[in-house]
Amino acid sequence: MMTELPKLKIAEARDALRKGELTSAELTEACLNAIEGAGALNAFVHKTPQIAQEQAAAADDRLKAGGAPDLCGIPLGIKDLFCTKGVASQAASRILEGFRPEYESTVTRQLFDAGAVMLGKLNMDEFAMGSSNETSTYGNAVNPWKVDDRQLTPGGSSGGSAAAVAADLCLGATGTDTGGSIRQPAAFTGITGIKPTYGRCSRWGIVAFASSLDQAGPMAKDVRDAAILLRAMCGHDPMDSTSADLAVPDFEAMLTGDIKGKTIGIPREYRMDGMPDEIDALWTRGREMLQDAGAKIVDISLPHTKYALPAYYVIAPAEASSNLARYDGVRYGHRAKLSQGDGIVEMYEKTRAEGFGEEVKRRVMVGTYVLSAGFYDAYYNRARKVRTLIKKDFEDAFDAGIDAILTPATPSAAFGLGEMTEADPVAMYLNDVFTVTVNLAGLPGISVPAGLDKQGLPLGLQLIGRPWDEGDLLNTAYALERSAGFVAKPSKWW
Amino acid sequence: MLDLSYEPPKPKVIAGAKHDWELVIGMEVHAQVASQAKLFSGASTRFGAEPNSNVSFVDAAMPGMLPVINEFCIEQAVRTGLGLKAQINLVSAFDRKNYFYPDLPQGYQISQLYHPLVGEGEILVDMEPGIARLVRIERIHVEQDAGKSIHDMDPAMSFVDLNRTGVALMEIVSRPDIRGPEEAAAYVTKLRQILRYLCTCDGNMQNGNLRADVNVSVCRPGQYEKYQETQDFSHLGTRCEIKNMNSMRFIQAAIDYEARRQIALLEGGGSVVQETRLYDPDKGETRSMRSKEEAHDYRYFPCPDLLPLEIEQGWVDDIAASLPELPDEKKARFVTEFGLSEYDANVLTAETVNAAYFESVVREAGDGKLAANWVINELFGRLKKEDHGIDESPVTPAQLAGIIRLIKSDAISGKIAKDLFEIVYTEGGDPEVIVEERGMKQVTDTGAIETAVDEIIAANPAQVEKAKQNPKLAGWFVGQVMKATGGKANPKAVNQIVSAKLGL
Numbered sequence: 001m002m003t004e005l006p007k008l009k010i011a012e013a014r015d016a017l018r019k020g021e022l023t024s025a026e027l028t029e030a031c032l033n034a035i036e037g038a039g040a041l042n043a044f045v046h047k048t049p050q051i052a053q054e055q056a057a058a059a060d061d062r063l064k065a066g067g068a069p070d071l072c073g074i075p076l077g078i079k080d081l082f083c084t085k086g087v088a089s090q091a092a093s094r095i096l097e098g099f100r101p102e103y104e105s106t107v108t109r110q111l112f113d114a115g116a117v118m119l120g121k122l123n124m125d126e127f128a129m130g131s132s133n134e135t136s137t138y139g140n141a142v143n144p145w146k147v148d149d150r151q152l153t154p155g156g157s158s159g160g161s162a163a164a165v166a167a168d169l170c171l172g173a174t175g176t177d178t179g180g181s182i183r184q185p186a187a188f189t190g191i192t193g194i195k196p197t198y199g200r201c202s203r204w205g206i207v208a209f210a211s212s213l214d215q216a217g218p219m220a221k222d223v224r225d226a227a228i229l230l231r232a233m234c235g236h237d238p239m240d241s242t243s244a245d246l247a248v249p250d251f252e253a254m255l256t257g258d259i260k261g262k263t264i265g266i267p268r269e270y271r272m273d274g275m276p277d278e279i280d281a282l283w284t285r286g287r288e289m290l291q292d293a294g295a296k297i298v299d300i301s302l303p304h305t306k307y308a309l310p311a312y313y314v315i316a317p318a319e320a321s322s323n324l325a326r327y328d329g330v331r332y333g334h335r336a337k338l339s340q341g342d343g344i345v346e347m348y349e350k351t352r353a354e355g356f357g358e359e360v361k362r363r364v365m366v367g368t369y370v371l372s373a374g375f376y377d378a379y380y381n382r383a384r385k386v387r388t389l390i391k392k393d394f395e396d397a398f399d400a401g402i403d404a405i406l407t408p409a410t411p412s413a414a415f416g417l418g419e420m421t422e423a424d425p426v427a428m429y430l431n432d433v434f435t436v437t438v439n440l441a442g443l444p445g446i447s448v449p450a451g452l453d454k455q456g457l458p459l460g461l462q463l464i465g466r467p468w469d470e471g472d473l474l475n476t477a478y479a480l481e482r483s484a485g486f487v488a489k490p491s492k493w494w
Numbered sequence: 495m496l497d498l499s500y501e502p503p504k505p506k507v508i509a510g511a512k513h514d515w516e517l518v519i520g521m522e523v524h525a526q527v528a529s530q531a532k533l534f535s536g537a538s539t540r541f542g543a544e545p546n547s548n549v550s551f552v553d554a555a556m557p558g559m560l561p562v563i564n565e566f567c568i569e570q571a572v573r574t575g576l577g578l579k580a581q582i583n584l585v586s587a588f589d590r591k592n593y594f595y596p597d598l599p600q601g602y603q604i605s606q607l608y609h610p611l612v613g614e615g616e617i618l619v620d621m622e623p624g625i626a627r628l629v630r631i632e633r634i635h636v637e638q639d640a641g642k643s644i645h646d647m648d649p650a651m652s653f654v655d656l657n658r659t660g661v662a663l664m665e666i667v668s669r670p671d672i673r674g675p676e677e678a679a680a681y682v683t684k685l686r687q688i689l690r691y692l693c694t695c696d697g698n699m700q701n702g703n704l705r706a707d708v709n710v711s712v713c714r715p716g717q718y719e720k721y722q723e724t725q726d727f728s729h730l731g732t733r734c735e736i737k738n739m740n741s742m743r744f745i746q747a748a749i750d751y752e753a754r755r756q757i758a759l760l761e762g763g764g765s766v767v768q769e770t771r772l773y774d775p776d777k778g779e780t781r782s783m784r785s786k787e788e789a790h791d792y793r794y795f796p797c798p799d800l801l802p803l804e805i806e807q808g809w810v811d812d813i814a815a816s817l818p819e820l821p822d823e824k825k826a827r828f829v830t831e832f833g834l835s836e837y838d839a840n841v842l843t844a845e846t847v848n849a850a851y852f853e854s855v856v857r858e859a860g861d862g863k864l865a866a867n868w869v870i871n872e873l874f875g876r877l878k879k880e881d882h883g884i885d886e887s888p889v890t891p892a893q894l895a896g897i898i899r900l901i902k903s904d905a906i907s908g909k910i911a912k913d914l915f916e917i918v919y920t921e922g923g924d925p926e927v928i929v930e931e932r933g934m935k936q937v938t939d940t941g942a943i944e945t946a947v948d949e950i951i952a953a954n955p956a957q958v959e960k961a962k963q964n965p966k967l968a969g970w971f972v973g974q975v976m977k978a979t980g981g982k983a984n985p986k987a988v989n990q991i992v993s994a995k996l997g998l
Contacts, residue, residue, distance in 0.1 A: 083558045096557065103551055105558060205558040211798035240560050241800050319798050322590050325601020326555040330654065344652070348594055371592070371793035380795060 005030035006168040010074050010225040011252075013171055017063050017073045024063065024073025027171075028056035028117050031075040034169045035119060040494040043154075043164040045080060045138040046088045047120035055117040062115055070228050070252075072115025077164045077173040080121040081128055081157075082108050082216075083205040087118075091207040092136040093126045095327045095355025097334045105205025106237045107174060107216045114232045119170050123160025126357045127324065128181055128209040131431035132420060133159025135359040143189055143414050144490040147455045152414040155185030155431075161219045162189040166490060172220045172229050176206060178213045179312055180410075180435025183447035186219055187409035187460025190449040190488060192226045192481070193219040194474070197467045198442035199244035202237030208323040210316040211242075213439040223448065223478040227251035230470060246468060254471035259479045260294030265402040269305035270434060272411065278453045279408045286406055286450055286461040289483035290476070300402060302393040305437060307386045312436040313429055314370050314383035320360075321367025327355060362425060391441040398466050404476045407434050409447040409460035434462055444470045446477045449486040458488065498826050498836060500618075500626040506674025507715070510757045515712045517753050518721075518730050519678050520670035523685055524663050525695040526639065526703040527570045533638050533662035534561030534604065541701055545655040553660040555599035560799050563588075567662040568803065570694040571611050571636045573813050574664055577692045577820055578631050580615025582810050586635075587802040592793040596654045597641035605665075606635035607794045611803065617668075617688070618822055619681045623836035627677055630669040639663050664695070670709065670730065673718070675746040675753075682706055682742060687821050691846055705740040709733045710752045712760070731756065732766040736773050736780055748773035752780050824849055832862025841870050847884050848874075854891030859898035868898055872915055893918050896925035904984055905929065906936050936984045940991065943975065943983050947991050950974045958996065965998045 005027050008016070016022040032049050052075060059073035083089045083101040090096040104112070112118065123141040125133055132153040134140045141160040143152040144167035154163040158175035162185035165173050175182040177195035186193030194217050201216040208214060218229030231252065236245040266287055271280070291297050329335035329351030336350035356364070370379035397405065411433055420428050438445035444467070447460040461480065465473030505516045532539055535552035552559040575582050587609040590602040612634035619627045641659035645652045666685065672678050686704055689695040697704050711731035720729040734756070736748050751773075756766050770789070771780040819827070821843050828839035828849075842852045848869075855865045873894060877887055897914055900906045906914060906929060914934060918925055929935055950971055951958055961967040971992045976983055 083556075089557070091557070099557070101556065101558075103556070203558070204560050207557045208799075239562060241562055242798075318795060322592050322602050322793070322795070325592060325594065326557070326599060328594065328596070328601065330596045331554055331599060332556070344596060368793065371795050373791045373793075376793075376795070 003030070003034070006034045006170065008171060009221045010071070010171045010228050013074055014070050014228070018068070020063075024056040024059040024075075024117060025053070027073065028052050028075045028119070031119055031170050034167075038167055038169050038494050041142045041144060041163050041167055041169070042139055043123055043141045043160040043167065043169060044077065044120040045092070045123045045160065048087055048118055051087070052117050052119050055112065055115075059115045059117060069114040069232070071111060071232050073117060074115070074171050075117040075119050076111065077119050077122045077161060077170040078108055079158055079161050079174050079176060080124050081176050081207045082174060083207065084108055084118065084121065088121060089207070090137070091127045092124045092138055093327075093355065093357070093360070094137045095334045095352070096332075097355075099333050101205070103205060106202035106239065107206065107233045110235065111174070111232055116232070122158075122164055122173055125157035125159065125181075126360050127207065127320070128157040128176055128178055128214075129320070129359050129363055130156040131180070131184060131428050132156045132415070132417070133185075134417065134421075135357050137357065140417055142417065142494075144492075144494065145189060145414060145457055146490065146493055147457065151417045152457070153188065153417050155188035155414060157181040158185050158193070158219060162186055162191060162193070165189070165191045165219050165221060167492075167494065172218060172225055174216060174233065175219045176214060176216050177435075177439065178209050178316060179439050180432040182217045182219060183435050183445055183460070183462055184410050184431055186447040187449070187458065188414035190458030190486065190490070191219055191221060192223050192446065192448055192477070193217060194226050194230060194446040194470065194477075195438065195444065196230060196234055196470050197244070197444045198439075199242050200234040200444070200468070200470065202235070202240040202243045204237055204239040210319040211323060212319060213312075213316055215439075223446075223474055223481045224252060224255060226446070227255060227474045230474075244468070249471050251471050251474050254475050255478045256475060257479050257482055258294070259290065259476050262295040262403040262476060263401050264290050264295045264297050264476070265300035265397050265405045266297060267300050267302040267305065267405055267407060269302050270407045272433065275408075276412060279411060279459065282451050282459050282461065283406070283408050286480060286484075289480055290406065293479045293483055295476075295479075298402070300397050300400075300405070302390075302397065302437070304386060304389040304393050308390055308437040308440055309429065309433055311383040311386035311390070312432065312440060313366070314379050315387065315440070317363040317367035318371050318380050319367070321364045321371065324356075324360070324364055327352065329355070359425070387440045390437055394441045394443060394464070403466070404473055405464040407462045407464065409434060409462040413453045413455065413457035413459055438464050443467055444473050446473055448477045448481050448484070450480065450484040451486065452488055458486070498829060500624055502627050503621045503625045503673070503677065505718070506676070508712075508753055508757060510761050512761050514715055515753070515757050516715050516718055517674055517749065518670045518711045518713060518718055518733075519672035519674070519749060520709040520733075521668045521672065521678065521681060522707040522709070523666045523682065524705050524707075525574075525666060525689055525697075527567045527636075527662035527664055528693055528695055529564065529567050529570060529662055531564055531566070532660040533564050533567050533636065535660050536562075536564070537660065539661050543657055545653075545657060548657040549659065553599065553656055555601070561604060561797075563800065563803065564662065567636065568611065568805070569813060570662075571634060571664050572805070572810055573692050573817065574666075574689065574694045575612030575615060575634055576810070576814050576817055577688050577694070578615035578617060578634070578666075580631055580634065581613030582805075583609065583611055583613055584807060584810070585609065585802055585804050586611040588797040588800045589794045590797045593790050595640070595643070596652065597643045597656070597659065599641070599656065599659060603638050603640065604797050604800070605637035608796070609802070610635035617681065617684055619672075619677060619684045620840065621677065621680055623840070627671065627673070629671040629681055632667045632669050634664050634666045637663050637665060670711075675749040678708060678749055679742040679746050682745060684821070687844060691818055691820055699740045699742075702740055705738050706745060707738060708736045708745060708749060710736065710749055710756070711766070712753050712756045731760075732768050734766065734768065734780070735770050737770055737783060739773060741775075744773055744775050747775070747778060748780055751778060755780065818846070828862075832856060832866065834862060834866050838866045838870060841874075842866060845884070851884050851887070851891055855895045855898065858892060858895030859902070861898060861902055864898055864902065865895075868894060872912070876915075876919055888922065889915070889919050893925060900925060900929060904936060906934060907981070907985060909981060910934050910936065934982065936982050940987055943979075943987050943991050944995075946975050946978050946983070947971065947988070947995050950978065951995055961996050961998070968992050968996060968998055971996070
């Protein structure tokens with residue numbers, strides 16, 4: 001029984017907790033045991049069993065009193081990018097070694113206020129920069145899905161979150177998504193992940209990567225769980241000037257599965273050269289499934305799509321180069337040991353050289369370059385213009401009556417760990433080709449597992465929705481999920 | 495309202511070894527916004543607090559912290575813009591200026607490069623009565639201040655105090671319309687006066703709440719006029735920027751030194767290198783801080799943590815409606831309404847508290863010119879002697895008005911009035927009561943004066959004879975009468991009666 005509990009979905013656990021068939025203490029203990037046994041996945045990098053037990057006990061009291069929120073007593077994993085009060089929060093970087101914030105991020109505070117239980121902090125790419133979780137200072141997380149003896153990436157940057165949810169170490173997890181960091185790992189691990197509209201979730205207390213693109217979102221076992229988690233995570237926060245002052249609907253209540261009369265767009269520009277047949281086939285299947293569910297399918301054009309990836313890899317590093325300037329060894333985190341005669345410049349250089357990994361350094365340098373005098377207009381300003389055009393492409397599509405857009409989530413299934421080490425960094429960046437447009441346009445996007453490839457690895461489809469209409473998007477995803485009937489699970493090897 | 499007419503001052507001309515040179519000066523003044531809380535963090539701005547006690551997580555740039563605009567600081571900057579008759583931009587935006595320094599925890603300063611809150615305005619810089627320079631303001635933007643690095647507490651370490659980090663500043667940028675060191679100081683003085691009128695900056699230069707970067711170049715006479723016609727900077731010389739000055743005296747000395755340095759360079763066949771310089775008040779010279787080549791590349795870009803700042807015209811109008819009377823208007827009104835000289839009006843309007851004191855006196859005493867004399871000469875003089883401000887004056891406007899009323903009604907003479915003022919200043923009390931109780935009232939009773947004159951004429955026949963020969967000696971009789979009456983006789987009446995009795 002104990003080993004079965006972590007396999008529960010949030011909705012199932014919620015109902016059982018409310019009925020008194022289960023206590024949060026039992027559920028939490030089962031998750032903690034599962035985590036203890038899953039060291040090989042390297043998903044949890046800071047475990048917080050004591051906090052979890054205390055929160056579970058408090059949740060059980062609240063459940064007994066009745067009227068507890070959906071997430072009361074639900075054990076979750078938290079991406080290391082979220083600042084959690086008194087708990088190591090390192091963004092998987094050596095430069096934040098030993099950093100324990102004195103504050104709680106708005107998103108995690110909202111989750112804990114709703115009674116959620118924190119099991120620990122989850123692995124990720126350093127500062128959320130990466131698509132394989134291999135840039136983490138803790139070493140990479142491992143995908144619970146495996147082909148023979150080949151260890152696979154869980155994707156990135158929210159690789160630890162994806163691995164933990166897919167391996168049933170927790171019932172759900174938080175992720176963040178700057179260019180696909182929720183959706184790509186969700187697709188690689190056969191789970192559901194939604195990046196809400198930019199401004200839905202407060203960024204306060206989340207370590208910044210690229211401020212105009214970063215959004216938090218849930219990673220869950222199905223669409224319903226994603227809806228439940230999202231509702232608790234989002235909402236207006238006066239501490240984040242970019243947070244939207246909009247009411248948060250009951251997303252779960254909007255899951256009817258009825259998409260009759262909806263119009264789904266299929267963007268022709270997403271059919272990339274050299275796209276694997278399997279991905280193409282899955283996309284076609286997705287289109288048929290939505291059609292069978294009563295939606296109208298139309299081919300659409302998003303003409304500026306091909307410029308999205310280059311624009312993203314200018315804008316995101318530009319913002320990152322500035323956002324990461326605060327990691328200077330002066331006030332917190334890692335500070336290099338200095339030699340006699342070293343001054344402030346040596347302290348900066350040595351601290352940042354030791355504290356940041358290669359990918360972070362690469363992006364800081366690219367970002368510094370594209371913002372520098374003489375190159376600003378050629379790169380950063382041009383990228384901003386491209387961004388406006390990409391946003392306009394989507395607006396035109398929605399104005400023409402499109403309710404959601406269906407695309408593949410990733411250009412491939414999960415690849416092997418270490419396989420990209422020697423490759424051109426751009427090859428890794430291509431992982432984001434279907435997802436970055438959504439961040440550039442600030443739209444909500446969801447990745448839903450839709451099938452397995454020939455090797456038996458999960459593949460995901462992405463749905464992109466109208467801004468602020470996550471409810472409708474989740475419902476379309478729900479319809480797709482029901483049609484796809486994806487129930488495969490990785491077989492336990494860890 | 496009547497504007498006072500004025501002529502522009504002559505530009506300062508420095509005679510070089512070969513020929514004459516003129517100065518061209520533009521200023522960037524950093525004024526700390528008068529606000530209880532910082533620009534983006536809500537932390538206190540109190541000066542003189544324990545180091546690092548006014549520091550929020552945002553100020554310390556902890557991971558994941560975000561700025562939120564303090565609306566009051568924006569209101570203060572808008573008020574300042576309106577006070578400088580400037581364009582208020584309903585849409586402005588914040589940018590990041592990136593550079594590394596330990597007192598800049600974020601690694602960037604949030605400022606407004608591309609879209610400032612306030613656009614073009616102007617300041618009328620008074621030099622002397624009837625002489626003033628209209629200096630154009632290019633822009634005012636709002637930005638964060640940095641913290642303070644302390645290098646002299648420990649031989650091996652430096653310390654950082656972040657109390658000032660994130661405090662709101664207004665950077666007020668002028669056009670190069672200032673033409674000499676005195677004008678530059680007068681510009682800062684006038685700007686400071688306006689800011690203090692508006693209550694948007696306390697103007698405390700000692701605490702660094704108002705500091706100026708000065709751009710100086712020199713050119714041959716005639717070049718500046720070409721620039722004014724075309725707005726083409728190529729008619730002007732290469733400028734150097736002297737950073738961070740917080741004293742009027744240093745501003746003047748630094749400009750003078752810098753201009754002469756540039757002239758010597760140019761006349762010696764060299765050229766001026768565009769660079770940032772620092773003024774060393776101990777040595778009285780400027781020295782290079784960094785050249786254009788070494789200048790930081792600040793990598794400005796729009797701050798993604800803040801949405802563009804949009805304000806409504808109605809809000810701006812409300813602020814405009816609440817503006818106080820500003821120095822130029824007040825001065826003009828004092829001249830036209832109270833008949834004051836421009837000089838006196840200048841003195842009285844330098845600070846609003848002075849002007850308010852003066853107006854209270856006038857309200858009760860009536861006579862503007864007399865009130866101005868008494869406030870400026872007697873009261874200010876006396877306060878200055880004790881190094882007191884007007885807010886510390888022991889004499890209230892009502893008391894001073896009482897003294898003035900006694901003078902106007904001929905109850906006391908000007909000389910007695912000064913004694914009375916001293917009594918009121920040191921002991922307090924109602925001037926009328928004091929005059930009554932201490933018998934200081936002027937004798938205007940002609941009968942009493944006649945008696946005294948008669949007595950003195952009778953006692954001094956020889957003097958009478960002399961006076962008849964030489965009417966100038968009548969003054970001796972007047973003096974005797976004043977002496978006999980303890981100085982209380984109305985001098986005018988005494989003069990008339992003495993003249994009549996002596997038959998002059």
